[in-house]
Amino acid sequence: MLVIGGMGVGGPGNLTLSLLDAVRSSDQVFAEAYTDPEDMLTIKKVEELTGKKVIVLSRKDLEEGQGDQVLEPAKKSPISLLVFGDPFIFTTHLALKRRAEQMGIEVKVVHGISxxxxxxxxxxxxxxxxxxxxxxxxxxxxxxxxxxxxxxxxxxxxxxxxxxxxxxxxxxxxxxxxxxxxxxxxxxxxxxxxxxxxxxxxxxxxxxxxxxxxxxxxxxxxxxxxxxxxxxxxxxxxxxxxxxxxxxxxxxxxxxxxxxxx
Amino acid sequence: MLVIGGMGVGGPGNLTLSLLDAVRSSDQVFAEAYTDPEDMLTIKKVEELTGKKVIVLSRKDLEEGQGDQVLEPAKKSPISLLVFGDPFIFTTHLALKRRAEQMGIEVKVVHGISxxxxxxxxxxxxxxxxxxxxxxxxxxxxxxxxxxxxxxxxxxxxxxxxxxxxxxxxxxxxxxxxxxxxxxxxxxxxxxxxxxxxxxxxxxxxxxxxxxxxxxxxxxxxxxxxxxxxxxxxxxxxxxxxxxxxxxxxxxxxxxxxxxxx
CATH class of the missing domain: 3.30.950.10 (Tetrapyrrole methylase, C-terminal domain)
Known part of the structure; x- marks a missing residue:
């Protein structure tokens, strides 16, 4: 299963309970650092509250590999990909979602403040x-x-x-x-x-x-x-x-x- | 101080850390039940996670008293008013915010998913x-x-x-x-x-x-x-x-x- 999770914008305070729950029940957690160099504070908060290690990917990593880095493990176990804002507003990951679904991977979306x-x-x-x-x-x-x-x-x-x-x-x-x-x-x-x-x-x-x-x-x-x-x-x-x-x-x-x- | 806090939409999972923190440090907590009869689940989750009692007001309560029910105590101690969605999107509480500021009450806004x-x-x-x-x-x-x-x-x-x-x-x-x-x-x-x-x-x-x-x-x-x-x-x-x-x-x-x- 793949969770595409929105960390919202505005820092760690805008993290939602659903996002943290999704991370806690994931085997591997990836995050895309994208709009704000200070976003690392939010990612650190996720690590601190869930005890999970977050692997930071660039948009380039994701696009060049067409998302295989997260999709391959998601075939077998629950994986989260965290993004800032809401996953489908402006940082659209619709193509990734569609590809996951085509590969038979169940996709769950967690929304974030945009x-x-x-x-x-x-x-x-x-x-x-x-x-x-x-x-x-x-x-x-x-x-x-x-x-x-x-x-x-x-x-x-x-x-x-x-x-x-x-x-x-x-x-x-x-x-x-x-x-x-x-x-x-x-x-x-x-x-x-x-x-x-x-x-x-x-x-x-x-x-x-x-x-x-x-x-x-x-x-x-x-x-x-x-x-x-x-x-x-x-x-x-x-x-x-x-x-x-x-x-x-x-x-x-x-x-x-x-x-x-x- | 008055916190106008957004509980987001979509249920308890979309509550943010900031919202829960604001409630924890409030002397009194009010919530406006508005769009969804099932919103009570979210209010109950706030009570469960913060140990605070939430007093549910109707929009009518707030409008008829021009918000005095929350503004009067907010002159002296930290009070939260929780609303669904984001406080200033569609359920706009701008007039309440303005009135609080005119009364010299510090206002803090916590945003929610809209x-x-x-x-x-x-x-x-x-x-x-x-x-x-x-x-x-x-x-x-x-x-x-x-x-x-x-x-x-x-x-x-x-x-x-x-x-x-x-x-x-x-x-x-x-x-x-x-x-x-x-x-x-x-x-x-x-x-x-x-x-x-x-x-x-x-x-x-x-x-x-x-x-x-x-x-x-x-x-x-x-x-x-x-x-x-x-x-x-x-x-x-x-x-x-x-x-x-x-x-x-x-x-x-x-x-x-x-x-x-x-």
Whole structure:
């Protein structure tokens, strides 16, 4: 049996009872380190509470071997693969699940807290007013690779007065975690190029960092402001808010930094 | 201090370490029973693991007293208010949080797993392809109250090839939990009335019930099929899928019922 288990985001406190139970009854436990170098704290907590050794794999390990490292032993005995967030939100392991099922392996899913719900919850914005989310990926200008999707999704959401959750790219293998200034720079370039006015200078934005953890920072800034990435913790994401309704909770001064749960 | 704590959805297994820690260090613990009569199992688990007595309040208790029942003691000592899901997703307690802060009470938030992320995760559909969610509320035809918002949001999402998460109304005080057949009946009536073709008979839909729990059922049906509400557990929600992409995980036969984690 294979358990694909979500450790949630926001650190060890967001581990669930089901996740710990699944680990306790596993013969071998693997974890995928992915979005946040500090995620090791959560993995250590799992080891401490369950007495099991967790073998950390990279996304590359999993993808290159098509998951055989976890699927082969799962044919015979209960194996857990732990991932951050929820296994099928943004870090999608659907292909692995499908492959396991094709191999006749029983798959159990344990869900975890995801940035998809944390972002509206921590921002004070209405979850009914979020359009589809989008990820800003690292462009590669040498090859003319400069995806316009983030801008298009944001512009489309704004045209319908919907907020957008914007995730920032992570290249864990290379140790690259996109910062706010880089992401905002990419969005500003897309505004120059596509000129739909969705992301003009001065436009309010919400920077979200380490959501759900004691290191959480939620901060309203304006596009064009200088942003010091070093004061924010990983993982980082952004909300591009549409109009703000009276019942949405927003700091009266856009420049005020909100520390929550700290 | 007031802790507003999310117990998640899907039963006791989805309780987090942070939630249990917050309860352990509280002088008094309140919980709001809201969406699911079986939620009492989760509240009992909190009591069992923390040794604290949990006082169950209704939403009406909280709203009529503007939360004084929890805010007054929170002026002096640590108090927890536990809610299902995440406190600020769909069961929004933002007004309570704001009132506590205005009274000078420190507020700490503990997040929980929400249907907002469970729905894409459990359906196999791509979370990047969900438009805004919507709730089907109980109409009151005596007073001509028959909200068109659910239909409008679904039609708008479909026009952009986006999936829609549809939540079903709950009137906990009256013991009314909207079933699938009632919700689908309302959507069919709206199609008759507004005739945009968004919800024609035969259209595929996904019924979601007790997501994240061992009683979870995810089932594809077609609009117009007879749906037996009794085989499904609470809480219930629906996805109106847009087109299905090759990488989304969908059962090959739409009529097949999927039991997960059972």
């Amino acid at each position: 940035v998809l719900s944390l972002a509206p919850s921590c921002s004070g914005l209405d979850p009914y007013r979020f359009g589809p989310p989008v990820t800003v990926v690292y462009p590669d200008e040498r090859y003319g690779y400069f995806p316009e999707t983030p801008y298009e999704v944001i512009a489309d959401n704004l045209s319908r007065d919907l907020h957008t959750l914007v995730l920032l790219d992570v290249k864990h293998e290379e140790g690259r975690y996109m910062g706010f200034s880089e992401a905002l720079g990419i969005l500003e370039k897309l505004e120059e190029k596509l000129s739909k006015g969705a992301l003009r200078k001065g436009r309010p934005l919400i920077l979200l960092s380490a959501l759900g953890s004691p290191r959480e920072i939620v901060n309203w800034v304006r596009l064009g402001d200088v942003v010091d990435d070093k004061i924010y913790n990983l993982p980082k994401s952004i909300i591009v808010p549409a109009s703000i309704k009276f019942y949405e909770q927003v700091p009266p001064d856009f420049q005020r930094m909100l520390h929550r749960n700290g | 249907v907002l992320s469970l729905a894409p995760s459990c359906s196999g559909l791509d979370p990047y392809r969900f438009g805004p969610p919507v709730t089907v509320v109980y109409p009151d035809e005596r007073y001509g109250y028959f909200p068109e918002t659910p239909y409008e949001v679904i039609a708008d999402n479909l026009s952009r090839d986006l999936h829609t998460l549809v939540l079903l109304d709950v009137k906990h005080e009256e013991g009314r939990y909207m079933g699938f057949s009632e919700a689908l009946g309302i959507l069919e009536k709206l199609e008759e009335k507004l005739s945009k073709g968004a919800l024609r008979k035969g259209r595929p839909l996904i019924l979601l019930s007790a997501l994240g729990s061992p009683r979870e059922i995810v089932n594809w049906v077609r609009l117009g099929d007879v749906v037996d509400d009794k085989i499904y557990n609470l809480p219930k929600s629906i996805i109106v899928p847009a087109s299905i992409k090759f990488y989304e995980q969908v059962p090959p036969d739409f009529q097949r019922m999927l039991h997960r984690n059972g």
